Amino acid sequence: MTIAVIGSGAFGTALAISLSGNAPVTLWSRSAEQVQQMHDARENTTRLPGIHVPPSVEATTDVLKAAQADTLLIAVPMQKLRSTLRTHRDALAGKTLVACCKGIELGSHHGPIRILRDELPDAVPALLTGPSFARDIAQGLPTALTLAVADDSVGKTLQQALTSANLRIYRTTDTIGAELGGALKNVIAIACGAVMGAGLGESARAALMTRGFAEMVRFAATKGADPRTLSGLSGFGDLALTCTSAQSRNYQMGFALGSGSSDMPSATVEGVATATSVAELAREEGLDLPVTQTVAALVSGDIDLQTAVTGLMARPLREE
Numbered sequence: 001m002t003i004a005v006i007g008s009g010a011f012g013t014a015l016a017i018s019l020s021g022n023a024p025v026t027l028w029s030r031s032a033e034q035v036q037q038m039h040d041a042r043e044n045t046t047r048l049p050g051i052h053v054p055p056s057v058e059a060t061t062d063v064l065k066a067a068q069a070d071t072l073l074i075a076v077p078m079q080k081l082r083s084t085l086r087t088h089r090d091a092l093a094g095k096t097l098v099a100c101c102k103g104i105e106l107g108s109h110h111g112p113i114r115i116l117r118d119e120l121p122d123a124v125p126a127l128l129t130g131p132s133f134a135r136d137i138a139q140g141l142p143t144a145l146t147l148a149v150a151d152d153s154v155g156k157t158l159q160q161a162l163t164s165a166n167l168r169i170y171r172t173t174d175t176i177g178a179e180l181g182g183a184l185k186n187v188i189a190i191a192c193g194a195v196m197g198a199g200l201g202e203s204a205r206a207a208l209m210t211r212g213f214a215e216m217v218r219f220a221a222t223k224g225a226d227p228r229t230l231s232g233l234s235g236f237g238d239l240a241l242t243c244t245s246a247q248s249r250n251y252q253m254g255f256a257l258g259s260g261s262s263d264m265p266s267a268t269v270e271g272v273a274t275a276t277s278v279a280e281l282a283r284e285e286g287l288d289l290p291v292t293q294t295v296a297a298l299v300s301g302d303i304d305l306q307t308a309v310t311g312l313m314a315r316p317l318r319e320e
Contacts, residue, residue: 006074048134101293
């Protein structure tokens with residue numbers, strides 16, 4: 001099976017580097033400058049500085065060349081996924097497409113699998129998600145991910161193709177659970193970052209992670225997910241990573257909000273859009289999602305951190 005990666009951000013570049021140890025990988029970028037960097041210096045200095053890009057990764061701006069591969073990993077930000085698929089619809093038609101983004105689309109409230117199905121109904125949609133930082137993958141550090149695809153026979157084939165020396169792939173047919181775990185954990189990570197930025201302590205963070213996870217499971221179940229999926233890599237595993245590491249952009253943003261710093265992450269923070277989308281869904285469907293709704297109000301500036309904390313602490317007492 002031949003593989004190409006669409007999107008030369010840090011994560012897309014890291015996946016290309018890791019998988020190129022199995023066979024040559026084509027990495028598509030819309031940036032001619034990035035392609036030239038990788039050709040000349042063998043480094044994506046814009047997105048992944050200091051990491052060697054081996055000759056087995058061929059960078060290109062020609063999407064038709066990348067689309068010659070059997071399987072394409074779509075590594076673009078969640079809110080750019082639909083427009084990317086539309087722009088390159090003819091090239092991507094009929095392919096096996098693996099979304100490598102996490103979140104809920106603003107407006108439609110759809111996840112990556114649904115967007116793949118909507119835009120390219122003749123393609124085979126899949127999702128790669130789980131606890132991972134691009135630099136860890138690119139440096140060859142051991143990482144375990146979840147591959148979600150409805151057809152388990154396709155999942156088994158992709159599982160073999162996407163496993164590398166440092167990537168261990170688990171599979172599931174619960175695409176909804178995998179989508180929502182990867183999306184909702186970003187919201188909780190913003191909350192945990194805010195708690196730590198404000199100096200509210202490790203105990204408060206532990207409480208938020210625990211109650212946030214319960215909220216993730218509750219919401220996912222209403223959407224038809226298997227609650228057990230949320231206990232795996234795509235849910236709890238990713239939650240543990242993003243809520244405790246300063247490498248997480250969502251955690252960084254929350255920390256900046258909590259500390260009053262203006263030093264916000266320069267790259268996409270997917271949890272902001274997800275919090276907004278899920279809070280809208282909660283209002284429409286009468287769901288009680290206190291952590292998510294509080295984060296949505298916090299990132300929009302509708303409330304300050306003290307109001308957020310007071311509101312959560314003053315909620316009616318209940319059985320766990």
